Amino acid sequence: MIYYIICAVAGYLIGSIPFGYILVKLRKGVDIRTLGSGNIGATNVGRVIGWPWGILCFLLDAAKGFIPTLYVFFNLSLSPQVMYELSQNDPYTHYSVYFPEAGSAIAIGLGIILGHLFPVYIRFKGGKGVASALGVFSALTSNATMIAFIVWLIFFLALRYISFASIMAAISLPISFAWVTQFEYPRIWEYYYTIPLLATCIFVALLVIIKHIPNIKRLIAGTEPKVRLWGAKPQINTDEHK
Numbered sequence: 001m002i003y004y005i006i007c008a009v010a011g012y013l014i015g016s017i018p019f020g021y022i023l024v025k026l027r028k029g030v031d032i033r034t035l036g037s038g039n040i041g042a043t044n045v046g047r048v049i050g051w052p053w054g055i056l057c058f059l060l061d062a063a064k065g066f067i068p069t070l071y072v073f074f075n076l077s078l079s080p081q082v083m084y085e086l087s088q089n090d091p092y093t094h095y096s097v098y099f100p101e102a103g104s105a106i107a108i109g110l111g112i113i114l115g116h117l118f119p120v121y122i123r124f125k126g127g128k129g130v131a132s133a134l135g136v137f138s139a140l141t142s143n144a145t146m147i148a149f150i151v152w153l154i155f156f157l158a159l160r161y162i163s164f165a166s167i168m169a170a171i172s173l174p175i176s177f178a179w180v181t182q183f184e185y186p187r188i189w190e191y192y193y194t195i196p197l198l199a200t201c202i203f204v205a206l207l208v209i210i211k212h213i214p215n216i217k218r219l220i221a222g223t224e225p226k227v228r229l230w231g232a233k234p235q236i237n238t239d240e241h242k
Contacts, residue, residue: 004107007072011108014068015115015132018122019060020045023053033125037214040119041127043162043227058131065112065135073105073139102193106200109136113204117211128211130166133204137173140197144177151176160226163215170208174201 020040024032027049036044042061046054116132118124137145152169156162181194218224 003104007104007108008111011068011111012115013111013120014064014108015112015117016119016121016126017064017115018119018126019064020057020127021122023057023060024049027053033122038125039127040122040125042131046227047225061116061127061131062135062138065109065116065132066139067135068112069105069109069136069139072108073102103196105140106193106196109140110200110204112136113207117207128166129204129208130169133170133173133208137201137204141177141180141201143180144173144201147176147180148173156227160228161219161224162227163212163224164219167209167212167216170205173205174198177201 018040020042021032023045024030024035032038032040032044032048035048037047038044042054042058044054045057113129113132113136115126117126117129119126134145134149137148148169151172152165154165155168156165159165177198181198215224
């Protein structure tokens with residue numbers, strides 16, 4: 001339990017790194033929280049200083065979720081104890097060793113997402129968690145995350161609303177994970193891994209949707225801006241967040 005707490009706290013501190021805030025500050029010398037939608041995420045960064053910077057922000061936010069989570073996941077799975085159990089020709093013995101420890105990867109991943117949503121370094125005003133969640137769940141359940149990304153891509157290309165595509169991807173993630181679980185994981189893993197991870201998927205999906213409530217209101221009102229990746233100019237003086 002102590003190790004889970006340490007992983008969650010470390011993840012929170014990593015997730016709190018506000019790459020969007022840093023990029024805009026370095027590029028323009030201004031606080032992105034006073035511009036555009038007021039959000040530090042990749043979409044607002046793209047609108048404020050240009051989409052190449054928004055894409056860079058997205059990649060950095062995804063990387064801060066993916067790399068630490070993957071490191072914890074595989075660092076534990078390749079420990080001497082696990083490798084010993086894997087060598088004993090019992091296809092089920094190692095599950096009881098590996099998957100209780102895999103909870104540490106879930107803990108650090110959830111900490112990273114919470115850190116991105118509520119970063120301690122800039123008074124808890126963070127992004128909407130989509131990029132960091134993509135990174136985290138790519139490390140924890142790549143197949144379900146790929147399905148969710150395809151859902152995002154379909155809705156984005158069809159409607160050009162990043163917010164709506166993100167909401168639909170968030171909804172699809174726990175559904176996708178529940179579906180792929182029946183093919184990927186033996187039943188012996190349920191208690192230690194699949195049930196906790198499914199609960200995490202549902203919890204994060206709800207957080208992402210809640211963070212998109214202003215976007216939902218604008219979608220209903222017909223005022224949510226569509227994305228133009230080509231030919232779009234940075235919009236420094238906008239009062240969308242007011």
